[in-house]
Amino acid sequence: MPRSRFAGSISSPKVDVAIDMGNPFLNVTVDGFLKIGTVAATRSAAEDAYFIVKKGNFSSHSFEDTLKKMCKEGAYWGTVAGVYAGMEYGVERIRGTRDWKNAMIGGALTGLTISAASSNNRDRVVLDAITGGAIATAAEFINYLT
Template sequence: MPRAGLSAGSSKVDVAIDLGNPLLNRTVDGFLKIGAVGAFRVAAEDAFDCLQSGSVSKRKLEKTLEKMCKEGAYWGAVAGVYVGMEYGVERVRGEYDWKNALIGGIASGALISAASNNKGNKIAKDAITGGAIATAIEFINYLT
């Protein structure tokens, strides 16, 4: 179930969203968490650029907000697709192991690449990359 929390001192606010389906819950959770990472990455980069140039304008803030929304949506969509794929593979296989990450990463990489109008070899390369990254992350998580 997607959860979000905010704490300040001893006060804590915790929010949970239950969509009634574990697949949807995990997909939305991945979208929200990684989407926020993408949005904050843009905010940090643009804040650095403003500090470097020494100026801030309303136009720069508007462009930053627009970029934050686009990047957050893109990163969130990619994460949501991957999390949904991995969970689907886990349900079909009936096992929880690194192979789910591999298959989910391959499927996600291929799907996202194909949706980006890539062709043939590029889709295959993106599928391999998605599988490799997902599997590496799974192994790193296992080691820590």
């Protein structure tokens, strides 16, 4: 019996911006900030565009609100990503090895740092550190599987 098989792959274009800060740690941190900050700002713009189209009216006020939200979301998520990228790189340099434990420690330190900067609740800080470590570890394992 004849069989057919379909094989292929989907790949997206790769855009890479290199900004040399003169230090590998700073390079990794700024790269994470720019990449994820751009994604967050784009997501925010798309979400607001949807709601503007749904309402059916566009004004300069809604445009200003969209720009403010884009900057806020881009800066927040870019900062989180930059801190994580820097922490993971730092842990890798300190430990002298590249494995999933760097992601776990970097995620935990990032969760702890971001939470401590925005909250005084010790339980919240600890939970955010655990969550950051768990998410980073899971992302590392998923990335390894693909």
